[in-house]
Amino acid sequence: MKTQIIDGKNIAKRIKDEVLDEILKFKNKFKIIPKIASITVGENSATKIYLNTQLRICNDLGIDIEIFNFKENISQKEIEKKILDLNNDKKINAIILNLPLPQHLNKRKIQNLISPKKDVEGITSENLGKLFYTSEELLVAPCTALSIIECLKETKVNLKSKEVVIVGHSEIVGKPVLLMLLSSLLSSPTVTVCHIATNNLSFHTKRADVLIVAVGKPKLITENMVKRGVIIIDVGINYVNVKNCNDKKIIDQKAKNPKLRLVGDVDFENVSKKASFITPVPGGVGPVTNSILMKNLVNLLKLQYGLSLNGYKIF
Ligand code: NAP
Numbered sequence: 001m002k003t004q005i006i007d008g009k010n011i012a013k014r015i016k017d018e019v020l021d022e023i024l025k026f027k028n029k030f031k032i033i034p035k036i037a038s039i040t041v042g043e044n045s046a047t048k049i050y051l052n053t054q055l056r057i058c059n060d061l062g063i064d065i066e067i068f069n070f071k072e073n074i075s076q077k078e079i080e081k082k083i084l085d086l087n088n089d090k091k092i093n094a095i096i097l098n099l100p101l102p103q104h105l106n107k108r109k110i111q112n113l114i115s116p117k118k119d120v121e122g123i124t125s126e127n128l129g130k131l132f133y134t135s136e137e138l139l140v141a142p143c144t145a146l147s148i149i150e151c152l153k154e155t156k157v158n159l160k161s162k163e164v165v166i167v168g169h170s171e172i173v174g175k176p177v178l179l180m181l182l183s184s185l186l187s188s189p190t191v192t193v194c195h196i197a198t199n200n201l202s203f204h205t206k207r208a209d210v211l212i213v214a215v216g217k218p219k220l221i222t223e224n225m226v227k228r229g230v231i232i233i234d235v236g237i238n239y240v241n242v243k244n245c246n247d248k249k250i251i252d253q254k255a256k257n258p259k260l261r262l263v264g265d266v267d268f269e270n271v272s273k274k275a276s277f278i279t280p281v282p283g284g285v286g287p288v289t290n291s292i293l294m295k296n297l298v299n300l301l302k303l304q305y306g307l308s309l310n311g312y313k314i315f
Pocket of ligand 1 (some may be wrong): 169173174194197215287311
């Protein structure tokens with residue numbers, strides 16, 4: 001079987017070009033530079049990577065971004081006040097709340113203080129709730145879930161009546177993608193969601209025509225867990241040690257640390273032999289997610305400036 005790689009970089013470039021065009025039109029019309037406020041609390045290596053990505057994309061698209069980096073011990077009250085100030089700040093068009101937050105903070109309460117009109121990550125209850133109502137115009141939604149839909153569309157395979165299995169039921173990936181896939185019953189697949197308490201994971205994964213994996217465990221999905229011809233969307237981001245032929249960790253002599261490489265949740269080398277389509281890691285879902293963040297921003301700008309709206313079409 002010939003396996004086709006779903007090239008996330010290509011999809012991301014297409015979306016980014018569209019976004020750039022919209023941003024230029026917007027800047028010319030209103031003579032303002034859109035601005036994002038990005039909030040982080042404490043130090044976290046995953047957040048650092050995400051922040052660098054935000055800075056790079058904003059730079060590429062000519063968008064302003066201001067990073068508010070709070071100390072680990074910031075109080076709930078202080079961070080709530082910051083969100084409210086940013087909601088009222090006319091120069092700020094979008095707010096990103098980088099996760100994770102320290103344990104003492106109430107994440108959900110903070111997320112829900114973000115104005116839905118500035119909620120560029122689509123994580124407030126109001127914006128998430130719109131996923132339930134298929135008649136609502138979908139202007140923003142969790143970027144990774146939308147990215148998965150974009151990767152699936154790229155295959156041009158009609159999903160109607162297919163068996164889709166999602167592994168992982170998080171609020172930003174598994175749950176929103178489930179609702180998106182069910183958004184048009186006339187063209188929807190049948191969807192199963194697996195999680196930590198699922199008995200016999202491979203019973204479900206073997207049935208899948210489309211397998212979406214968002215867990216954060218390298219090689220969770222192996223060759224014997226999938227059927228031939230499956231479409232695989234691998235969302236996982238895991239850094240694993242690079243080893244030599246004697247199974248010993250290779251040390252980066254310059255940094256004096258073990259060398260790491262990025263892998264997904266799927267044993268790509270072996271599973272890809274059975275798949276009809278598969279997203280690689282890196283270069284699959286990740287780059288698309290970043291470009292969707294900017295598409296969400298464009299939709300918010302249109303909403304804020306009363307321009308005609310053109311929401312996401314899932315199917
Ligand atoms: P998360 O909130 O930790 O969710 C992980 C999910 O996996 C949970 O629903 C968990 O179930 C489930 N799970 C854990 N072990 C399992 C197992 N053995 N079998 C089946 N399900 C299991 O993580 P997330 O934020 O959704 O992210 C998941 C992965 O995607 C991570 O690697 C993350 O870095 C990556 N990610 C990638 C992108 C991208 O753009 N590429 C974006 C976001 C996240 P329980 O809740 O029941 O424990």
